[in-house]
Amino acid sequence: MDSTDAVPAVPAASAVPAPILAARGVSKVYGGQRGLGVRALADVDVSIAEGATVGIVGESGSGKSTLARLLMALETPTTGEIRYRGEVVSGLPERRLRSFRRRVQIVFQDPMSSLDPRMRVHDILAEPLRALDAGDERTRVPELLDAVGLPRTSARLYPHEFSGGQRQRIAIARALGPMPEVLVADEPVSALDVSVRAQILNLLKRLIGEFSLTLVFISHDMAVVRHLCDEVVVLYRGEIVETGETDQIYARPRHEYTRALLAAVPALGHLPTPPGGAAA
Ligand SMILES: Nc1ncnc2c1ncn2[C@@H]1O[C@H](COP(=O)(O)OP(=O)(O)OP(=O)(O)O)[C@@H](O)[C@H]1O
Numbered sequence: 001m002d003s004t005d006a007v008p009a010v011p012a013a014s015a016v017p018a019p020i021l022a023a024r025g026v027s028k029v030y031g032g033q034r035g036l037g038v039r040a041l042a043d044v045d046v047s048i049a050e051g052a053t054v055g056i057v058g059e060s061g062s063g064k065s066t067l068a069r070l071l072m073a074l075e076t077p078t079t080g081e082i083r084y085r086g087e088v089v090s091g092l093p094e095r096r097l098r099s100f101r102r103r104v105q106i107v108f109q110d111p112m113s114s115l116d117p118r119m120r121v122h123d124i125l126a127e128p129l130r131a132l133d134a135g136d137e138r139t140r141v142p143e144l145l146d147a148v149g150l151p152r153t154s155a156r157l158y159p160h161e162f163s164g165g166q167r168q169r170i171a172i173a174r175a176l177g178p179m180p181e182v183l184v185a186d187e188p189v190s191a192l193d194v195s196v197r198a199q200i201l202n203l204l205k206r207l208i209g210e211f212s213l214t215l216v217f218i219s220h221d222m223a224v225v226r227h228l229c230d231e232v233v234v235l236y237r238g239e240i241v242e243t244g245e246t247d248q249i250y251a252r253p254r255h256e257y258t259r260a261l262l263a264a265v266p267a268l269g270h271l272p273t274p275p276g277g278a279a280a
């Protein structure tokens with residue numbers, strides 16, 4: 001147990017910087033005593049370097065969302081640990097946990113259930129700013145709407161007054177409010193019409209650059225991951241079966257499960273960049 005260092009020591013000069021977020025030997029069992037419940041994750045190691053765009057792929061039930069919740073410290077692992085810049089996140093003192101909450105934000109699949117229907121967009125965006133003491137809502141809310149390409153007048157409206165794609169823009173704006181370093185996106189386009197998926201993906205791509213975000217992007221769609229991510233982690237029944245650079249995994253998948261996932265992609269050409277969409 002080392003309880004001495006409040007700040008992790010500066011690593012010795014090295015080509016490999018410490019990861020911004022990491023899972024070490026992480027398992028998660030839901031319900032029952034160990035071994036009797038559902039084993040959602042088993043002995044998972046993930047290292048996310050600052051500035052990386054990491055795709056987490058796998059079929060339904062493979063443990064993707066569980067890993068996301070653990071990385072966000074919304075749940076605690078059954079075994080193993082999650083570290084943020086070298087610090088174990090479970091058991092962080094209140095003040096440091098708040099700072100962690102600002103630095104790691106999430107966007108969920110379904111903006112209709114993640115946005116409170118009784119709140120105006122202004123309050124939806126202002127809420128995390130107030131809770132985390134993360135800036136002046138009068139200036140930040142219009143800036144956030146600008147950033148995601150929504151008119152500033154949207155602030156007065158309610159979620160149901162927007163399309164699915166626009167609602168996901170609101171959810172993204174809300175996540176960006178506290179100026180996170182890491183954005184976790186759990187199937188952020190899966191609930192959207194195919195026609196607006198490319199727009200939201202291109203928006204994410206632009207925001208990653210603009211705000212120097214580290215991205216953890218969860219998807220069961222290998223084509224979407226290829227569009228956004230430099231690295232891929234393949235989960236199968238709660239275990240990592242393959243990990244590496246996206247291009248290499250696409251060119252030479254080593255695990256048969258990865259090959260099966262790739263074979264399930266009908267065509268890699270269905271994500272065109274809309275004309276004049278993403279600014280160059
Ligand atoms: N709160 C929970 N209580 C009990 N079991 C759970 C809970 N959350 C997840 N599980 C189980 O853990 C396993 C992994 O679930 P998880 O939601 O992480 O998968 P996923 O890869 O995100 O799937 P999907 O693609 O459908 O979103 C599944 O068997 C699921 O039923």
Ligand SMILES: [Mg+2]
Pocket residue numbers: 064065066186
């Ligand atoms: Mg999920």
